[in-house]
Structures are given as structure tokens and as C-alpha cells.
Amino acid sequence: MPTDNFNNEIPEDLLTPDSIELPGSSLSFVDGFPTLESLTDAYELEDFNRATSLFISMVPVASLEAIRKGLVDFVEAGPVENRWVIFDDLMDSNSLFLTGNTDTVYAFGILDLEQSGPVVIEIPPNCGPSTINDATFSFVIDMGAPGPDRGEGGKYLVLGPDYSGPLSDNENGELVEHDGESYFVAHSPTRVNWVPCRGMLVDGDTKPASELFRNGIKAYALKDKDNPPPMIWKNMSGAEVNTIHSNHESFFEEIHRTIDKEPPEVFDPEILGMASLLGIRKGESFEPSDRQRAVLERGVMVGNSYARAVTFAPRAPEAYLYGEENSMWYNMLHGNDYRYLIDDGAGGVDADARLMFFYMATVNTPAMILKMPGVGSQYAVAARDSSGAWLEGDRNYSMHIPPDVPAKNFWSLVVYDVQTRSMLQTPDQSFPSVNSMRPDLVTEADGSVNLTFGSERPAENEGNWIQTRPGKTWFAIIRLYGPLEPWFEKTWRPGEIEREV
Missing domain, CATH: 2.60.40.1610 (Domain of unknown function DUF1254)
Structure with a gap:
């Protein structure tokens, strides 16, 4: 039976409806033509989508540029x-x-x-x-x-x-x-x-x-x-310096400086084309209008939101070192490829794994993913307590480090601010960390260590305490320097971060 206004039956999936409802916008069409009002909405919606995609793809570029600027200015x-x-x-x-x-x-x-x-x-x-x-x-x-x-x-x-x-x-x-x-x-x-x-x-x-x-x-x-x-x-010890990329529309100024400086061949043509359509082009100034800046800002907000979700609660089950149902500790390098390729490239680029690492960390080297017992370092991240709740500075926590930590050199645990992904700033500790070399670290008779986290200085075992700050969320990274076989074989694992009642 012919479709209305056609001689033949036309597959439904070829046709555009008269209205499309999207989150935050509604688009109208007249037999496939967008209305004049919807033209502007469609353009802005795609600019918004491109801004979000560009943020997710270009965090590594903006991060390196922020490091460059911070160091050169210093x-x-x-x-x-x-x-x-x-x-x-x-x-x-x-x-x-x-x-x-x-x-x-x-x-x-x-x-x-x-x-x-x-x-x-x-x-x-x-x-x-x-x-x-x-x-x-x-x-x-x-x-x-x-x-x-x-x-x-x-x-x-x-x-x-x-x-x-x-x-x-x-x-x-x-x-x-x-x-x-x-x-x-x-x-x-x-x-x-x-x-x-x-x-x-x-x-x-x-x-x-x-x-x-x-x-x-x-x-x-x-x-x-x-x-x-x-x-x-x-x-640079003690210096107030920023080397972290923007999470606002100035992010695009950071990547513009890099695109303008570097050969175009180093960028994926699809990504470079997306930047060009947003006005970021080599050899040209980047001067978005107020309307464009507003769209770029919204795009960054969504990209930043996704970055925070995938960084602090990874979607990939393989990111969790002992299974998410058993432990909140996860691997920031879970893809096991410093190029962030899936199946050596057969599956393309793992954009989530790349985003998670570069939103949280720096230094890209295959040495960080190789299994080399006794050499280099290995990392585990926790942003949630044993119940799955985010770590908060208003609460007290404890953590058990079992004996015989498989680290040839030493182990350390550092606490970080969720907003900046830098070390947590607190009133009394400029070094928000504990390591096994500390002379005031209290070790139990069996060789284990019990750590505490909270805003108030404890009455005893201060060397085992890391200060937090009320009103600030935080996450932790444990590092093993010279990791040994029990770490790689997962026969040794750190305790969970437990909320004190």
C-alpha cells in the first residue's frame, strides 16, 4: 500500500517526523524541511555535540599544553x-x-x-x-x-x-x-x-x-x-603553580594553541575537522562570539561530566582489580596499551580508557603497563569506600594494609582532591600521604599497617593518619615501587577504605 503522498510504500526508517523531542530542545519539520527556528537549534545542537566530543578526544592535548604553560611561566x-x-x-x-x-x-x-x-x-x-x-x-x-x-x-x-x-x-x-x-x-x-x-x-x-x-x-x-x-x-617545591587543563570553554583556547603550533599530521583528520568547524584552525585566530562561547561552555560541561563519571567510577568491568563486586580498587591503565588501542588496533581506540587516564594522570610510557617484577611502579585507585559510597572529607575512614606488601623498594598512599585531581590541600598536612619509609609509621606485630583518614588529628598514631577536609571529596592512590609477583598475581591486595560509624 503506498505511503501517503508517495506512489509506493516507503520504508518508515527513511522518513523524518514533523517533530523531534530531544533533551532540552524540540525540532520541527515541514515534510522534511526544518523550520527556520529549528535551523538555528540544529546548528547549535551539533556545535554542542562537537564541543563535547572534542573535549573528550583532546583532554591529552590540553593537558600537555597546560603543563607546558605552567612550567614555562615558572x-x-x-x-x-x-x-x-x-x-x-x-x-x-x-x-x-x-x-x-x-x-x-x-x-x-x-x-x-x-x-x-x-x-x-x-x-x-x-x-x-x-x-x-x-x-x-x-x-x-x-x-x-x-x-x-x-x-x-x-x-x-x-x-x-x-x-x-x-x-x-x-x-x-x-x-x-x-x-x-x-x-x-x-x-x-x-x-x-x-x-x-x-x-x-x-x-x-x-x-x-x-x-x-x-x-x-x-x-x-x-x-x-x-x-x-x-x-x-x-x-618548584612548595610553589603555587597550575599545570592542569581547563574544564570550561577556555579549554578550546588551550587546544587552539597546540593546533596552531604543531603539524596537522599529528592529529586525527576527523578530530581536526571537528575543531575547524568550531573555529579552531591552524594559522587563524580563535575568536568565538558570545553565543558560540555559551555553546562551547555547555559542551565542555557535558564532556567534563562524562570524564568525571568514567574516571572515578569506570564503566569497564576489567578496570576493577578484584571485581567491582569485591573491591573498589581499580586500575587507571586498565586497557594495558599505552596507545589506548583495543585488540592492538583492530577494535579502534579505547576513548574511555584514554580519557580516564589523562583526566587523572600524566606521563605516557609503556613501562607503566609492563609486568616487570621488582622494577618501576604499579598503581591502584579508590574513590569509593567499601560500601560503594564516595569518599567525603566530613567522615572518618580506616584502611588496613596487610603484611608483606609486595614492594621491593617501598609503598605509599596519597590522597587527592576530586576537583583538581591534585594533592588534597588541608590545614595541617602539605604532604597528604603516608609511606613505608616514614620513621613515625606504626606497624602492627604481624607487619600490617592500619591507616586512618579524617579532618581531626588523632590522639595516637599520627604517622598513620592522612588529613581530609570537611566539604571536600577525595580519592586515594596506592603505589608500589618495585612491585613483586604477589601484586601481579593478585595474591596480595590492599584492604578497602572503611567508613567509621
């Missing part, structure tokens, strides 16, 4: 390759860094290969885990123990996208002779790169790692290799 003006920051006295809660820890000495450098050309980074022997990440937060190369120098130190030559020379065809990590020197080659597809280095404490002391970095790390433009300028170090 050091004195000049070439960036030899101006590094260091946390001589550890990182504390004054500095806004995504889930930084209180237990290793950080040294951070920024490279701008467009300004400097190729850069040499000298890594000293026995250097802690160090990495180069590009402007999209993709992995470039490891240095130090997990890198090709295998902890013996060496010179790394970082070549950017504008390089075309005799080393263009050499593989990343390959040791080459060039102009009388031996270098490990590191090709980066972007001009901006971040170089994070971690130094381990020695019996709780920061000085050995700090001196190793200050005396051993050198970074300079290849063109200056015969007379490299001295390193300029600036201690």
Missing part, C-alpha cells in the same frame, strides 16, 4: 631546553599537578624543537625512570633504566618534525654516531615535548636524587654542542 624567560624545574624537597599540595606523588624527586623539562632545532639530552648513569612525551601526550622514548641506555646513561638526540637530515631514517632508540658523538635517536612528531624524570629517595632522603639530576642532566640545542650553555634549575 622559569625565567629564554630558551626552554636548558631551563628545567626540579622538586628538590618533593612535590606538595601547593602545586597543581595531576596526581603527582610525594615520594619521588621530579625534574621536568620542556622542549620547543621549532625554536631550538634538534636537542641533546644527557642522562646520567643510574637515572630514575624518565620519558619524553610529545604535544599530543603520545610516547616518544624512555630514558634511564627503562630506556635504551638501560640505566647506564647516555646522550639522546631529539629530532622534531622539521628535521630532515642524515638521521631521518634511524629508528627511535637506535644508537648512532653523528658528528663525532654517540646518540640514542628520538624522533618526535611534534615541536613541543615534555620531559619528566623521577628520582628515587635513598632511605627517605631527597638529596641523592636531586644532586644526580642537577649535576648529571644536561639539555642543549645540537647547534650548541661544542659550547653548551649551563643548565638553569629552579626549585
